Amino acid sequence: MCTDSVSGSDSDSGSNGWCKAQGVVLKTVVLIGGALLLKRLTKATTRCDHTSIVADSLAGEKFSREQASRDPDSFFNLRWLSCPAAEMVDGSTVLYFEQAFWRTPRKPFRQRFFMVKPCSKEMNCDVELNTYAIRDAEEYKNFCDRSRNQRSQPEEVIGDIAEQLNTVYLKRCERGKRCLYEGSTPADGFPNTWNGASYCTSELAVLKNSEIHTLDRGYDNDGNQVWGGKGGPYEFKPAPAASFSDPFSPLNFNTKFIAKKNEGSLSFKGE
Template sequence: MKKTVLFLAVSLMLIGCKSVQNQSKNSKELQELVTVMQGHYSSEKQSIADKDYYNISLRMTPIWKAKGNYLFVEQAIFDKQDKPYRVRIYKVSQRGDEFISEIYTLKDEKAWIGKWATPEAYDQLTEADIELKQGCEVKLKRIGKNKFEGATGDKTCPSELRGASWANSKVTVTETQILSWDQGFDKDGKQVWGATKGGYEFIKIQ
C-alpha cells in the first residue's frame, strides 16, 4: 500500500513538473510572437517596385499588459496616418502548439486613433468598448525562431465590403517583416477586393 501511494505521489510530481515545463515553453514562444509582431511597418519598398501596391503604414502597439497579450493596430496610407482605414485590437493567445490572434473592432474607433504615442491612454479603453469579429481569428504555427505562419479558417470570416460574402487572410510574421494577404470573395468565390498578385510586404521600420 505504501509503495502504491509513493508511486502515485512520484507520478503526480513528474506530471506537475512536465506541465510547468510546457507552460514555460508556451509562455516563451507566445512572448516571442507578440514581441516580433509589435512595431511600425511600411510597404514602401514593395510600392516602389510594383505600382499595384500602395505604401501602407501598419502600427502594432502593445496595450493592456496586465490583462494579457493585446495589440492596438492601425493601418493607413502612409501619407495619411491620421486617417487610418483599419483600426483593430488583436488578442494573441496560445492553444497547444497553435497561436491564435483574435480580432476585435472598436465601437468608437475615432476616439482612439493616434493614441499609440502614449499607450497608457488605452488603459481607459474597456472590453465593453470592443467587439469580437467571430470567425476572423488567425491561427498561426511557429515554423522557426522568430517566424510564424498562419491564416483564417476556410470561409469562416464574414465580410460585406464591396459585395463580399467572406474574407480570407494569410499571414507570415518574422523579426523584420510581416507578409499579409487579405482578400474578399463574393458568394460565388469571385475575388472582389484585396491584392491579387500576393500579399503586402510590411518591413519593420521602428
C-alpha cells in the first residue's frame, strides 16, 4: 500500500510538471506567432509594393458599360485592355494598352505603352505612370489577345517605345476614400497639339477590384478646353467574361449608345 501510495504521488507530480511545461511552450508559441503577425501587419508598404499593386490593377480587360448605361449622352461603352509586355532593368513594368469601342474590340483607336515604376525618394508620390507612344502601333493591335508566342518579345517591346506623352504621379489614397491610388500630371501638363491643343492633362484613380477612373483633357494657349471629358472621368470596371463574349447580351445592348453622336465622342483620343 505504501509503495502504491508513493508511486501515485510521483505520478501526479510528473503529470503536473508536464502540463506546466506544455503550458509554457503553448504560451511561447502564441507570443511568437502574435509577434510575427503584428510585424507582418505593421510592415511598411514599400514603393515597389505600391508599383506592383498599380501595375496589376491596370492590367486586364475592363469596360465603361455601366457608366454608358447611366449617362449615354456623355459616355461611350469602351473597352480597356492592358497586359504586361516587358520588364526594364531598373524594375519598371511595361504594359501594352489599347482602347476600342466594345462593338469593335479588334479595332483599337488608341494604343500606348505604360511604364510603371516607383517614385524616387525625393518625390512626393508613390508610383510613376509614364505613357509612351508606340513606334509601329499597327504591329501591336490586339497584342494582349494573342498567345504569348505570337507577341513581340520583351527586347522588341523596349525597342518600340517611342516618345513620352505624359506622366501621372500617383499617391496612396487616405483612409476612408474609395480609391487605393490617385494622381495627375503636373498642373501645366504635357505638350500636345491634337485638335488645336497646346498641352494636355491626365488624372487617374485606382480603386478596389482593379477599377480604373481616368480623365484626359486638352487645352489651347488661352487655357480653353478643346478636347477631353467634360462630364467627369471614364469609369472602367472589370466585367464577367460571359458578358463580353456574347455580343447579344443585354449588358451589351444599348440603343441610345448606338444612336448617339456628340462632339466629345473621341475627344479623349488626343492624349
